[in-house]
Amino acid sequence: MSVRTLPLLFLNLGGEMLYILDQRLRAQSIPGEKARKVMNDIITTMFNKKFMEELFKPQELYSKKALRTVYDRLAHASIMRLNQASMDKLYDLMTMAFKYQVLLCPRPRDILLVTFNHLDAIKDFIYDSPGIMNQVDETFRRLIDTYNCLSDGEFQLIRQTLLIFFQDMHIRVSIFLKDKVQNSNGRFVLPTSGPVPWGTEVPGLIRMFNHDGDEVKRTEFTTPGNYVTPQREGSFGLYGDRVLKLGTNMYSISRPVETHMSGSSKNLASHAKENTVPNPLAKEELNFLARLLGGLEIKNPSGSDTGFRLNLFTTDEEEEYAQTRCTD
Amino acid sequence: MAAADTEYRRQQSLPLPGSSSALYNNLSVLRPPVPQPQRFSAVHGNTLSLLSAAAGTGTGLGHRQLPAPQPGPGIGAALITQAAWCVLPSRVLLVLTSQKGIQMYEADGSVLVYWHALDAPEHPPEQAVFARGISAAGEHFICVGTSSGPVLVFDIPPKGTNVTVSEVLEHHGAAVTDIAAEQGQAPDGAGDLVSADDAGSLCVWSTGEGFRLVSRVPACGCTCSSVVLWQGMVAAGFGNGQIRLYDAVSGRLRAQVNAHARWINALDLAPETGKLLSGAEDSFVHVWRLSRSLDTDDVEIHHCHTECVPDTQICGARFCDPEGDSFAVTGYDLSEIFRYSRT
Numbered sequence: 001m002s003v004r005t006l007p008l009l010f011l012n013l014g015g016e017m018l019y020i021l022d023q024r025l026r027a028q029s030i031p032g033e034k035a036r037k038v039m040n041d042i043i044t045t046m047f048n049k050k051f052m053e054e055l056f057k058p059q060e061l062y063s064k065k066a067l068r069t070v071y072d073r074l075a076h077a078s079i080m081r082l083n084q085a086s087m088d089k090l091y092d093l094m095t096m097a098f099k100y101q102v103l104l105c106p107r108p109r110d111i112l113l114v115t116f117n118h119l120d121a122i123k124d125f126i127y128d129s130p131g132i133m134n135q136v137d138e139t140f141r142r143l144i145d146t147y148n149c150l151s152d153g154e155f156q157l158i159r160q161t162l163l164i165f166f167q168d169m170h171i172r173v174s175i176f177l178k179d180k181v182q183n184s185n186g187r188f189v190l191p192t193s194g195p196v197p198w199g200t201e202v203p204g205l206i207r208m209f210n211h212d213g214d215e216v217k218r219t220e221f222t223t224p225g226n227y228v229t230p231q232r233e234g235s236f237g238l239y240g241d242r243v244l245k246l247g248t249n250m251y252s253i254s255r256p257v258e259t260h261m262s263g264s265s266k267n268l269a270s271h272a273k274e275n276t277v278p279n280p281l282a283k284e285e286l287n288f289l290a291r292l293l294g295g296l297e298i299k300n301p302s303g304s305d306t307g308f309r310l311n312l313f314t315t316d317e318e319e320e321y322a323q324t325r326c327t328d
Numbered sequence: 329m330a331a332a333d334t335e336y337r338r339q340q341s342l343p344l345p346g347s348s349s350a351l352y353n354n355l356s357v358l359r360p361p362v363p364q365p366q367r368f369s370a371v372h373g374n375t376l377s378l379l380s381a382a383a384g385t386g387t388g389l390g391h392r393q394l395p396a397p398q399p400g401p402g403i404g405a406a407l408i409t410q411a412a413w414c415v416l417p418s419r420v421l422l423v424l425t426s427q428k429g430i431q432m433y434e435a436d437g438s439v440l441v442y443w444h445a446l447d448a449p450e451h452p453p454e455q456a457v458f459a460r461g462i463s464a465a466g467e468h469f470i471c472v473g474t475s476s477g478p479v480l481v482f483d484i485p486p487k488g489t490n491v492t493v494s495e496v497l498e499h500h501g502a503a504v505t506d507i508a509a510e511q512g513q514a515p516d517g518a519g520d521l522v523s524a525d526d527a528g529s530l531c532v533w534s535t536g537e538g539f540r541l542v543s544r545v546p547a548c549g550c551t552c553s554s555v556v557l558w559q560g561m562v563a564a565g566f567g568n569g570q571i572r573l574y575d576a577v578s579g580r581l582r583a584q585v586n587a588h589a590r591w592i593n594a595l596d597l598a599p600e601t602g603k604l605l606s607g608a609e610d611s612f613v614h615v616w617r618l619s620r621s622l623d624t625d626d627v628e629i630h631h632c633h634t635e636c637v638p639d640t641q642i643c644g645a646r647f648c649d650p651e652g653d654s655f656a657v658t659g660y661d662l663s664e665i666f667r668y669s670r671t
Contacts, residue, residue, distance in 0.1 A: 001407050002456050058454050152567050153526025153551040163350035164373055190611050190639045200568045201586040208583045208628055221631035227589050
């Protein structure tokens with residue numbers, strides 16, 4: 001519906017992908033130089049100027065298939081390789097994480113703060129490369145120019161468009177289950193306590209006025225919720241405290257990346273049934289973006305830059321097992 | 329006047345063939361005279377689920393799905409923004425609004441009566457293009473809002489397919505969100521239709537051969553997602569969780585409720601009692617009671633009841649009877665319609 005959704009979808013999913021890759025690179029003890037090269041190559045490709053220009057044009061969201069192809073290309077923009085099972089798992093984790101962030105955003109406008117959190121973290125990954133830093137800052141400014149002026153209603157339309165894209169996805173993620181933000185049926189927990197969004201009042205007060213506008217009566221009602229007023233608003237500038245934690249890196253050495261094997265997306269009955277009407281444009285858009293990404297200079301493995309395989313599972317055996325259950 | 333908490337109990341849910349989408353006002357209920365079954369509809373992406381339930385027992389009877397028809401060569405099925413039954417003296421039509429236009433079906437969804445395509449000036453457009461906001465108005469009109477602001481007024485013949493656009497109302501500067509007709513007795517000088525938009529502005533109209541703007545509440549910078557009109561009072565639900573009551577003649581604010589902790593997605597009204605239902609993304613549904621004294625002109629709103637649908641962002645809420653003794657609720661990603669009743 002909203003024609004301004006694609007940049008937010010792409011950047012946030014990309015951000016989650018980088019968090020996961022970073023954690024797995026450490027877990028697999030990939031040498032520091034190689035790991036940094038992979039991250040730099042992917043980020044350079046992601047923020048390519050021509051690609052960003054295309055992305056920010058007003059347009060409908062890509063189909064799920066087209067978007068998945070974009071990330072397949074992106075993940076292989078360097079010397080790292082992933083087999084299909086690991087790529088599937090990576091994509092499942094990315095999408096469930098962003099779905100969670102979109103759902104839990106206090107205000108629709110806070111999706112922008114989530115995006116800024118991802119970009120702030122990306123800048124940390126490439127702090128020692130001024131060339132790429134420039135590209136990221138450029139995108140930051142483009143985001144601010146495009147989105148800071150949108151109304152709450154327009155942001156809610158963007159949010160509704162994203163939620164329709166993520167509808168019916170209930171893959172269980174270990175880290176979410178452990179933190180009790182996701183139930184065992186795959187649905188996210190919606191807390192009924194904590195700070196209300198910036199601009200909302202804590203529920204309870206009823207004020208009644210006469211026809212001259214004077215307040216004549218005031219009553220209170222109670223609800224089971226336990227809400228408080230928020231401290232301050234996050235920053236929508238190039239730098240600043242975003243306040244919101246959604247979109248920051250939740251993985252670390254001690255909190256590894258895992259999904260529940262039994263909830264594997266391949267055999268979930270409720271797995272999203274894609275719009276069955278064949279879209280003749282889908283092939284077109286797939287080719288265009290994939291061509292754009294594929295046409296970018298990819299560092300080929302040579303001499304000391306030998307490629308390696310990244311495993312999204314904790315052991316090679318797990319990955320092998322998952323690979324055999326992959327559908328084509 | 330103390331507000332007694334009236335006990336509503338959960339009834340059996342109605343299963344939906346698809347989960348509900350995150351939209352405003354994503355539930356419509358048709359209550360024909362008993363013994364005809366009640367009908368429910370909820371939007372799931374680009375399809376509409378239609379259910380019927382037996383009057384009295386409320387047991388599910390069956391369902392069908394309405395696809396939005398292919399709007400043009402080579403373009404994928406359009407996302408539906410809203411669906412609502414419009415009850416006119418002569419007939420009942422089921423109206424669907426989408427990114428491509430407006431469809432009107434017979435009440436049971438069996439026959440497409442009329443299709444109106446929206447103009448899409450450029451492709452792809454700079455701004456989203458869609459229709460949203462549906463209401464019966466007057467004796468023989470159906471009003472539908474659009475994303476650029478204009479409200480289309482359709483003149484509906486008592487039978488057949490000869491629907492025409494009789495007027496275009498141009499007072500909204502932002503995307504229309506909801507439209508509602510007076511459900512009680514409008515006092516003298518009050519309009520009988522209200523429309524709301526993304527910027528929070530409300531327009532009250534007097535319907536007829538030529539629609540006339542009666543009063544206006546200016547934009548407040550906060551989206552009004554849902555609106556109802558009863559006894560000359562406008563009740564409006566906002567994105568910041570507030571419900572506000574306005575006088576339909578003067579446009580003055582008469583009550584302000586800090587009702588929800590998140591965006592309100594649905595309001596409904598029970599015309600026999602003045603009960604108001606609100607559903608929001610905070611997972612709560614509240615029942616309120618509106619009252620207006622004819623002598624003193626005091627407008628009051630009191631809280632009656634709260635239900636929590638755990639871990640659910642509510643996207644639709646409707647009373648299932650004119651007294652407000654029962655109601656139904658839909659939620660994002662939820663594949664059922666939750667029902668509650670006092671009786």
